[in-house]
Amino acid sequence: MTSFAQKARAAEAQMRTLFPATPLQRNDHLSERHGADIWLKREDLSPVRSYKIRGAFNAMRKVLERSPDQSRFVCASAGNHAQGVAFVCRHFGVNGVIFMPVTTPQQKIDKTRVFGGDAIEIRLVGDYFDDTLKSAQEYCAMVGAHFLSPFDDPDVIEGQASVAVEILAEMPNAPDMVILPVGGGGLSSGVRLYMAEDAPETDLWFVEPLGGASLAAALAAGHPVSLPKVNTFVDGAAVARIGVSTFAVLKTVSPDHVLAAPEDRICTTILEMLNIEGIVLEPAGALSVDVLPELSEQIRGKTVVCVTSGGNFDFERLPEVKERAQRFSGVKKYFILRLPQRPGALKDFLSMLGPDDDIARFEYLKKSARNFGSVLIGIETKAAGNFAELFGKLDAAGFAYRDITNDETLAEFLI
Structure with missing residues (x-):
């Protein structure tokens, strides 16, 4: 009987009639940062820029x-x-x-x-x-x-397993760890099946978007379940329900090996890879790289492969990605200020801003009372700690304000 690994190798061999193996590249920047030997399996460089x-x-x-x-x-x-x-x-x-x-x-x-x-x-x-x-x-x-x-x-699972076939063929020794993004589970289940046969010593970690953690939910329930709500920002991996066939392979994964990546944090990873490495990743393609800081203790001194699963990034989304990255990093905040309706009140507020604080948004919402008006303000700064100083000055001067940066409801309607 033909084993799964043999089928995956046959599938990979047939693919050479369609496209060459995607590169497996050592990344010096990530390796130095994390004290590990980190390689990227560049599925973002396939003919359709994904696996x-x-x-x-x-x-x-x-x-x-x-x-x-x-x-x-x-x-x-x-x-x-x-x-x-x-x-x-x-x-x-x-x-x-x-x-x-x-x-x-x-x-x-x-x-x-x-x-x-x-x-x-x-x-x-x-x-x-x-x-x-x-x-x-x-x-x-x-x-x-x-x-x-x-x-x-x-058959899809078998085809996605060809990623693992190429990883092992392109390295002198099996890696210590492979980090995989998870959406519906086709890639992760295929790689797991192949590695179980040909490199059982390799440690596998799985990453889902926080707003679409269907694998974690299925592991907790013991069977695939439908998430009541899915954040679609990581569109390549935002799946409400993991597959039946894929979960049959992944059901024995330890929940400790399944990580959730916050959508705003993924944006910081996208920008880092673009600005420092010139690598264009879509949100799902950045998942495996995004969790490296969380795994800092486990990966130190080891050989790690991150599968960058896709690079179909629409640059019209770049302003949104930058915005979300700034908010996650704490260098951009939005708040509603109750501004007294008297001469000099705005000047008093402006005098509290530091030299690195810039107003990115200023909009009167309404006069909530005869003597006060509500103002939506967005501030960008160079260091997250600058906001503590600004809010301290506002408190001391008796200004009433509300930070709505992480208020999803208000942010959706106002920002």
Whole structure:
């Protein structure tokens, strides 16, 4: 009987007809910072700038081997899976129908169309992904097409395992640790299965976005569960429910080896990798690098591989990423100030600002009383400690204010 590792190696060998192995690069900056030998498996440098091409290729390859007459494939995706499916449809010369939400950014639609060319049709259906998925599955059943799951499919899992095949082939010795991002679990389950056979001594760690920790929830419950709410900022890994097939592989993972990365902190990692290393990572692609400080004791002196799973970053999001990074780092705050309606009150406030404090937002909200007005103020500074000095001055002068930086409700409506 063919083992999983043998199947993964066969899948990886077949992929060479489509694209070369992605680079495994030592990162001097991260290695020096953390006192470890840190390597990046650059899935952001695949032809579609993510690892998703692997699972799509292997699943489609095996379907065509079993059913050579199958000529139509369907998927539902607003991102990396759509692009991978489009690329592979063109490679195999089959037709693909890709369902995407109506709200999908035009940039992602255009990239998917470029990868697929005449081989694909894009259908924009539904405001939310669940509606899109339902329409895709209904269409698939109606026309007798094959539905390509983004993760919950044994052939997809096998294809994603080719990442691990390449890691071990590109290193003289198996790494001490591999850090993996987790969304639906296709990549993490595939790598875990392969490493269990070919490098069982390698320690695996798993990282989810804090607002989409579906693996942690499933481990706690003992079975896949649907999260009541998902933060979609890390769109490549923000999955409400981990797959059944993937969880069957991951159910014995120790909860201590599953980390949650706060979305705002991920933004600091994206900016660091962009500004210092010139590496463009999408939020999901930055997950494995983001948790290195948390693992500082475990990784010191060891060889560590971080899988940077994707680089499909829309630079129109850069202002948002910078904003969130500043707020997480404590160098930007928003607060509502109750400003007395008297001559000189604003001047008194301005005199309290330090030399490194800049006003990024100033907006009168309303006059809450005859003698006072509410003002929304955003302040940027060079060091987080400067706010303690500013707030101390405000307290001493009797100004009433409220810090709303981390108030999700107010921030959503006012900022």
